[in-house]
Amino acid sequence: MTDPAHVQSIATEQTAAAPPVVDVRDLRVHFKVHRGLLGSQLVKAVDGVSFAIAAGETLGLAGESGSGKSTVARTLVRINRPTDGSVLLAGAETARLSGQDLRAYRRRMQMVYQDPYDSLDPKMTIKDAIGEGLSVRGVPRARRKSEVEELLARVNLPVALAGRYPGQLSGGQRQRVSIARALAVSPEVIICDEAVAALDVSIRAQVLNLLKDIQADAGVSYLFISHDLSTLRFMADRIAIMYVGRLVEYGAAEQVFSQPAHPYTQALMAAVPDIANLGGPRPAPLPGEPPNPASPPPGCAFHPRCPLAVDLCRTVAPPLVRKATGQLAACHVVPDAPEVTP
Amino acid sequence: MTAPPEGSFLSGQLPAAAEEPAAAAELAAAYEEPGLGRRALTSLRRDPVALISVLAVVVLALVAVFAPLLAPHNPLQAYPNGLSADGAPIAPGSQFLLGTDPNGRDVLSRLIYGAQVSLLVGVVATSLASIIGVLVGGIAGYAGGIVDSVLMRITDVVLSFPILLFCIALIAITGPSTRNVMLVIAFGYWTYLARIVRGLVLSLKEREFVIAARTLGIGHSAILRRHILPHLVPAIIVYSTLGVATSILIEASLSYLGIGVPLPQASWGQMISQGQQYFQSAPWLLIAPGVALIVTVLAFNLAGDWLTDLLDPETTGARR
Numbered sequence: 001m002t003d004p005a006h007v008q009s010i011a012t013e014q015t016a017a018a019p020p021v022v023d024v025r026d027l028r029v030h031f032k033v034h035r036g037l038l039g040s041q042l043v044k045a046v047d048g049v050s051f052a053i054a055a056g057e058t059l060g061l062a063g064e065s066g067s068g069k070s071t072v073a074r075t076l077v078r079i080n081r082p083t084d085g086s087v088l089l090a091g092a093e094t095a096r097l098s099g100q101d102l103r104a105y106r107r108r109m110q111m112v113y114q115d116p117y118d119s120l121d122p123k124m125t126i127k128d129a130i131g132e133g134l135s136v137r138g139v140p141r142a143r144r145k146s147e148v149e150e151l152l153a154r155v156n157l158p159v160a161l162a163g164r165y166p167g168q169l170s171g172g173q174r175q176r177v178s179i180a181r182a183l184a185v186s187p188e189v190i191i192c193d194e195a196v197a198a199l200d201v202s203i204r205a206q207v208l209n210l211l212k213d214i215q216a217d218a219g220v221s222y223l224f225i226s227h228d229l230s231t232l233r234f235m236a237d238r239i240a241i242m243y244v245g246r247l248v249e250y251g252a253a254e255q256v257f258s259q260p261a262h263p264y265t266q267a268l269m270a271a272v273p274d275i276a277n278l279g280g281p282r283p284a285p286l287p288g289e290p291p292n293p294a295s296p297p298p299g300c301a302f303h304p305r306c307p308l309a310v311d312l313c314r315t316v317a318p319p320l321v322r323k324a325t326g327q328l329a330a331c332h333v334v335p336d337a338p339e340v341t342p
Numbered sequence: 343m344t345a346p347p348e349g350s351f352l353s354g355q356l357p358a359a360a361e362e363p364a365a366a367a368e369l370a371a372a373y374e375e376p377g378l379g380r381r382a383l384t385s386l387r388r389d390p391v392a393l394i395s396v397l398a399v400v401v402l403a404l405v406a407v408f409a410p411l412l413a414p415h416n417p418l419q420a421y422p423n424g425l426s427a428d429g430a431p432i433a434p435g436s437q438f439l440l441g442t443d444p445n446g447r448d449v450l451s452r453l454i455y456g457a458q459v460s461l462l463v464g465v466v467a468t469s470l471a472s473i474i475g476v477l478v479g480g481i482a483g484y485a486g487g488i489v490d491s492v493l494m495r496i497t498d499v500v501l502s503f504p505i506l507l508f509c510i511a512l513i514a515i516t517g518p519s520t521r522n523v524m525l526v527i528a529f530g531y532w533t534y535l536a537r538i539v540r541g542l543v544l545s546l547k548e549r550e551f552v553i554a555a556r557t558l559g560i561g562h563s564a565i566l567r568r569h570i571l572p573h574l575v576p577a578i579i580v581y582s583t584l585g586v587a588t589s590i591l592i593e594a595s596l597s598y599l600g601i602g603v604p605l606p607q608a609s610w611g612q613m614i615s616q617g618q619q620y621f622q623s624a625p626w627l628l629i630a631p632g633v634a635l636i637v638t639v640l641a642f643n644l645a646g647d648w649l650t651d652l653l654d655p656e657t658t659g660a661r662r
Binding site: 077078079103104106107109110111113115118119120121122123124132133136178181185 | 549550551552553554555556557558559560561568569572573
């Protein structure tokens with residue numbers, strides 16, 4: 001079910017800022033899962049997600065495991081094929097590209113993966129891994145050595161590591177190499193899918209700072225996916241919260257963190273441990289578990305766990321609309337922003 | 343609580359940490375993995391069975407290559423003095439070290455030239471089988487879908503025949519010759535490697551570094567060449583070594599049945615076949631090629647096992 005009102009609202013949200021680099025409209029990714037011998041089931045991993053990222057901006061995407069946030073990332077870099085919806089990159093439709101056009105598109109949208117132990121080929125030296133990106137961009141062989149060294153310097157790695165294999169590097173170093181490899185094709189957008197989740201806290205901070213520096217230098221946009229809200233708070237200009245394949249809240253980071261509108265977002269924020277408030281009273285944890293995306297509950301997918309749920313929530317899925325606090329949220333109960341009459 | 347509010351991650355500030363790269367680089371250098379050659383030597387020193395089997399393979403290869411220099415007699419020549427007065431083969435002695443066969447030919451020389459045939463058939467047949475197996479398995483695993491189904495059903499059909507029976511049937515069609523024996527064995531054996539390679543490729547193509555290469559915009563053939571094939575090499579080496587043993591055994595079986603390497607060329611299987619009629623009066627005719635065959639097959643199998651441990655196809659390339 002396409003919801004024109006909600007697609008529209010994302011676009012108006014964005015017009016205030018610069019025109020978006022990435023404009024995702026009503027993205028749907030459905031998987032057919034075979035069960036038993038004959039049965040099959042449609043899993044709506046992503047079901048009508050819209051967002052936009054401006055040049056040099058970071059969108060933080062948060063949600064529990066199974067909420068579909070990684071599927072969004074994998075669909076943007078086209079590991080998965082979008083079932084429906086549109087993905088505009090600098091205004092051009094890309095959702096149905098294939099062949100050479102797809103390869104050209106891939107250069108512009110890069111991803112840094114979660115597992116620094118698996119995202120680099122263990123049988124390839126660091127300089128070859130980065131050089132591969134350069135070759136895709138068409139950098140002549142003779143210039144590759146110097147460009148590899150430049151990229152290593154840019155991610156604060158010693159040039160001496162160029163001849164090493166990933167197995168000889170630490171997790172943080174490997175993640176820097178991944179970043180350098182992504183930068184080698186000079187993309188407009190870099191998607192970080194839990195890119196720092198596997199790193200120690202101190203190294204995590206360095207990598208995050210590095211990403212910020214690169215953004216300041218090169219003006220790349222990030223889609224930063226994490227289940228860790230403190231990381232997102234540090235990185236993101238704008239936040240989107242996903243629950244079972246849909247956005248439940250979307251707005252400026254400041255707004256979402258200071259006044260979360262959706263009850264799910266509120267519960268997520270409350271669950272973050274706060275050192276300043278250790279030993280103090282803790283809010284009751286969210287009851288239950290996220291539903292199986294193969295069979296989400298009718299109406300608002302969150303209603304079985306929601307403290308505010310009313311009868312309407314059990315039958316009708318709420319649209320993502322502007323709330324009184326300023327951001328967009330999908331909830332029947334939270335009061336909408338007052339109608340502005342033109 | 344003494345922790346200052348700035349320490350809280352929700353405050354939006356992350357602490358800057360000490361510079362890590364330089365220190366970690368030194369650490370990596372200290373833990374540098376020893377090279378493959380060095381690891382091979384160490385494991386051979388610790389494992390006498392492996393050492394003996396690898397030495398046996400090397401000696402066999404040398405014997406095969408230098409057969410004309412090592413053989414004391416012409417393997418095809420029926421020596422008049424190679425038979426006793428009543429026409430029986432001569433027992434091992436000073437003139438014929440391993441005795442003679444019923445035609446008066448020198449058994450040791452035939453054994454040495456037989457090694458040449460065995461190793462030639464074993465190596466060529468296995469190489470051909472590996473090439474076909476890697477191509478079929480690699481394409482099936484990487485392409486998936488209908489291509490995979492078609493290629494794998496063909497593989498299953500070939501695999502469903504007992505390999506020896508399959509080879510006998512093919513030889514019956516093509517006629518026995520050394521070349522045909524090699525082709526037929528290759529045609530029967532590639533399926534094993536195809537299955538293994540397909541399985542490896544199926545899991546490799548889901549690995550993040552392959553997906554990362556794809557999203558970097560690298561073409562399929564370059565991904566197969568640069569990111570998939572290098573990870574298959576250990577498995578290919580291991581299964582080829584085991585394949586040489588199997589091929590030698592099949593060649594011996596075919597020659598034993600009289601449809602392998604044609605006479606008068608010497609081959610172990612054919613020598614066993616001839617010798618079994620005389621095993622009471624001239625047991626060396628059976629024992630010499632029999633022992634040679636057992637030692638060779640055992641040596642290749644044990645060397646293959648050692649290579650499996652050394653190259654470890656299960657964990658090579660996986661996280662350590």
